[in-house]
Amino acid sequence: MREGIGDHRRQSLFFCGHSEDCTPFNTESAVQKAKWSVERHYAVVGVLEDLNTTLQVLESYVPRYFAGARQVFRDEVSRFAQINRNPFKPPVxxxxxxxxxxxxxxxxxxxxxxxxxxxRQLAALNLKGA
Known part of the structure; x- marks a missing residue:
């Protein structure tokens, strides 16, 4: 706790915003506001475990900034393959x-x-391209 506010670094808090409803951890109202915010304010919200899909959707939805992003990633991935790897990570x-x-x-x-x-955004792109 810091100044009476729980310091929980989480995705729903980032997307929910700064209202008091967003502060409590793991609440339905915070998650609903976060979902609303994603739908209203973000063209694309990607996920790292699906990075190729994320980049493909970004290239199509926001080409001004992301044209060629997948190719850049493919070209650079081998250079950074060993970064952020922990061979000593204990099993959970x-x-x-x-x-x-x-x-x-x-x-x-x-x-x-x-x-x-x-x-769903990827499926919509595939339907447009067919």
Whole structure:
């Protein structure tokens, strides 16, 4: 806690905003506001686990800034392949994963919302191109 506000770095807080409804952790109202904000204010919200899809959608939806992004990524990925790798990373026990899943249910819901939206955007691009 800092100045009476929980300092939880999470995606829903970023997209929800600065209202008091956004501050409490793992609340339905914060996640709903975050979803609304994504739909209203963001052409594309990508996910790292689906980086190629993210770049493809960005190239099509925001070509002014992202034209050729996939090619740049392919060209550069080999240069940075070993960065952010930790060969000494200990395995995480399944019980710890379950605790995190239980405590982040709405964060997971928000992530899945963004991921599904991204895939709907990709499907729409494929339909236009057919």
């Amino acid at each position: 026990r399944e019980e710890v994963k379950q605790i995190v899943r239980r405590n982040f249910t709405r964060e997971t819901d928000f992530y899945e919302f963004c991921r599904q939206r991204l895939h």
